[in-house]
Amino acid sequence: GQSLEQPSEVTAVEGAIVQINCTYQTSGFYGLSWYQQHDGGAPTFLSYNALDGLEETGRFSSFLSRSDSYGYLLLQELQMKDSASYFCAVQVDNYGQNFVFGPGTRLSVLP
């Protein structure tokens, strides 16, 4: 089977740093993506790691360790608008279309 695990909820205050972890067990692995979804909205792409290491995009960074089947999304300088659900997704084929998503982590940012 294929499974991804994420914490179900995380709470932090404005200005803080939060890390959302994702561990995976899948039949294939070609990359790890992260998506943000606000209530009532569509998932929007944040980052993608195909190789080990850290990718930085503004306040958001994503890390991957393929040997540990583990990745994380790091959000810095948290803002109220970052309150949303965050999903990790493993690309399980080399064609770029088959993704297995985690259950999502709901982030609440408090003033």
Add this chain to the structure above:
Amino acid sequence: EAQVTQNPRYLITVTGKKLTVTCSQNMNHEYMSWYRQDPGLGLRQIYYSMNVEVTDKGDVPEGYKVSRKEKRNFPLILESPSPNQTSLYFCASSKTENTGELFFGEGSRLTVL
């Protein structure tokens, strides 16, 4: 504006009444797919298509059909909807290159009574 458009956005129907959810993208993407989202389960892939006339099953295809007659369109068909298909549905498209990025439509909330 680059976008994926789904219709209808909201639908309440009854068991057994065939329905189609349309999906169209204007980015000339080869790949398109359908996901359903249920609380606590994340997004699960229903069907995907790598190009015109090329479709394949995802993780939860039972009760659904798709077709890809044109590159831009990828409708999802529920021949005989049942209450367990009540869900939030998302269509997505992506480029050929492996960028890890799916472009999602705004979602279609379907309720089957």
